[in-house]
Every structure is written in structure tokens, then in C-alpha cells.
Amino acid sequence: MRHFVFAAVLLTLSGCAEFHQAPGVIAHPASDWRTIATPSDRERLKEWRTAFVDALRSARAGGHAADIEREGALLEPDAALGGGPIPNGLYRCRTIKVGSKTMGMLPFVAYPAFDCRIQQDGELQDFAKLTGSQRQVGSIFPGDPLRQVFLGTLVLGDETRAFQYGRDMQRDVAGYVERIGPNRWRLIMPRPHFESQMDVLELVPAQ
Numbered sequence: 001m002r003h004f005v006f007a008a009v010l011l012t013l014s015g016c017a018e019f020h021q022a023p024g025v026i027a028h029p030a031s032d033w034r035t036i037a038t039p040s041d042r043e044r045l046k047e048w049r050t051a052f053v054d055a056l057r058s059a060r061a062g063g064h065a066a067d068i069e070r071e072g073a074l075l076e077p078d079a080a081l082g083g084g085p086i087p088n089g090l091y092r093c094r095t096i097k098v099g100s101k102t103m104g105m106l107p108f109v110a111y112p113a114f115d116c117r118i119q120q121d122g123e124l125q126d127f128a129k130l131t132g133s134q135r136q137v138g139s140i141f142p143g144d145p146l147r148q149v150f151l152g153t154l155v156l157g158d159e160t161r162a163f164q165y166g167r168d169m170q171r172d173v174a175g176y177v178e179r180i181g182p183n184r185w186r187l188i189m190p191r192p193h194f195e196s197q198m199d200v201l202e203l204v205p206a207q
Helices: 002-012 039-046 048-061 065-075
Strands: 089-100 108-121 124-129 134-144 147-156 172-181 184-190 196-205
Touching (some): 039 048, 048 089, 048 184, 048 196, 065 089, 065 196, 108 196, 124 147, 134 172
Antiparallel strands (some): 089 196, 134 147, 147 172, 172 184, 184 196
């Protein structure tokens, strides 16, 4: 019940003020994400594919097979194409929550597009979801030939400052940035701490 109330409150805050900055989310930036990630997040990243498959199974069992198929590559676990870092710039970003974490939660929720920004900060890229009731902010690190690594925190409701990564495990976010088509990327976040089994954020350049 507590998680249901939490989700309902967030939905009422979807029109909150734009989040502008996320300074200092990563206290001591380094080019190797492994020196930054918490043990819990290293495990979440390691088990990303299992989390993705479990989430899809939950959503299909809840009657959302057609919704999954309609999203195409966005919800295909092995859709990553590689091709280098995601370009800096402004993006339209749309979140899909797949799989229910607890009884009573919806197994599939697709939100409208909000605004995101990626900009260079030394060797790393800063990422910020600027609008919406749940806003991921943090850094994008070099990964492997198929994907980059995201580490950050979750800003909620009308908050205007982000928690520092590693300060509150419930706010920590870990995921992979992957190109899945021409001018189309996604940020997959396995086993988020609230609501779902997998959060997938679609990223397309703002027009």
C-alpha cells in the first residue's frame, strides 16, 4: 500500500517546476565507473538482462503483450547497436515502467515525453531529466562497445536539488545508455527501488 500511495502522489506532481541543475551528484568523478558505483549498483548492472526479461514476463502476464510489441526495439533486451557515445544536446525522453515490483502495482506504465539534457563535463557527460515528477540526474561514463554507463540519483516532485550519489541507496540510479536505431537511444535502469522491475527511458533528439 505504501508504494501505491507513493506512485499516486508522484502522478499528481507531473506538472512540477523544471529541474535546472545537478551539480556534484557524483562527488569525485572518475573515468572508470567501477570506482564510483556502489556494490548494490554493480550487482544491478551485472544482472541487467535477467531484470529485463523478468520485467517483460511480468508485464505480459498482466495483459500487456501488445503494448510491449508496439514499442519494438525499445523493449527488446538485446537491441543495443553500439556506435559511440550518445551526442550532447537536448532530448525528448519518455519513460516506460515494466514489471511490477509489488502486488497492487501496474505491470506496465508508459508516460508522455518530457525534456532531458546531455552535456559535456570534462571526460564525462552530465545527464538530467529536466521535467516530470521523477527526474534522473547524474553522469554518463564510458562503458563497452555497445553501451555507456549511467550513475546518478532520483529527484522527486518539486525538489530542486539532487541527492549526492551513494548517500541514499533508495535514490541511487544505475543503468546503461544504448543506441537502438537512427537518432534513437534508451537508458535502461534495472531493478529501480520504486514501483517497477525495469525502467526504460527512450531518448530522441529534440526538434
